[in-house]
Amino acid sequence: MGFIKKSSRSNTRDAGVKKGRSSFEGVSENQLEEHLAIARYGSFRLTEAVRPSYDLQVVPSAGWRRDAYVDDIARVKVPVIIAAQTREKLFELFIDLLTPLGDEVDVVLETSHQSHGKRHKDMHRENIDLPILKSILYDYEEMLMNDGCTGIAVLNPSMPLEVQFDEHKLLVLYGHELEAFEGILEDHRLPVSDTIRFITEGEHVHSSSVEYGELFNEMKYRIGVEE
Structure with a gap:
């Protein structure tokens, strides 16, 4: 999917990071239901798409940090911004972050529906007007926000810049010139933190x-993607 199509992100629906014993082992059904019902951690609210580990290896919070994606095959290093935002502010931030991509963009939809978590399927659409795409995305806002099996990447390969709204509902921004994205994050008053940890960095579950x-x-039919 875009720059990180071959990354090591989890493909499982039931857990994100599995090293050793799962925090969900030995948890009763009632305890699990109570944990999955928790959507607020301090002032941060999760969407329904994902929940952290039972032992809270990562406590969800709002913020962003700079990082880098290294493609060992192509031997390139791409600057990255990773951001998490509370649910009531998340979708508008995603939409605003599309503006630096220009008037015409490419789209990649990622889904793990009907794959039982074994793999993702990517579907592509080139050259769609950004205002048209935004209108479609607003129509499916609830699904995009709360479906833990759906992700979307919007990119302009001529720049190149890419905005991912992934299945964990994190925002992942790629490109060698990220200043425009940083300005939008600042306008939304999202704090920068070198120490912030994201839900993908611990065991987690998808919904x-x-x-x-x-x-x-x-x-996908409205956008006109091809597998």
Whole structure:
């Protein structure tokens, strides 16, 4: 999917980082339900797409940090910004971050629906007007926010810049010139932190539904992607 199509992100629906004993082992059904029902950690609210480990290896919080993606095959290093935002402010931030990409963009939809967590499927659409894309995305805001099996990347390869809204509902921004993105994050008063940890850096669980799978199929036809 975009710059990190071959990255080591988890493909499982039931857990993100599995090293040793899972924090969910030995947890009763009632304890699990209570944990999954928790969406607020301090002032930060999660969407319904993902939940942290039972032992809270990572406590979700809002903020962003600079990083880098290294493609060992192509031997390139791409600057990256990773950001997390509380749910009531997340979608508008995502939409605003698309502006630096220009008036015409490419789209990659990522789904793990019907794959039982074994792999992702990427679908591509080149050359779509950004205002048209934004209108479609607003129509499917609830699904995009809360489906733990759906991710989307919007990019302009001529710049090149890319905005990912991944299945963990993190915002991942790629490009050698990231100043425009940084300005938008500052306008949204999202704090920068070199020490922030994201939900993908600990064990976590994803959530989806048949309804979201159907809505994803509707959206992909409206966008006009190809597998």
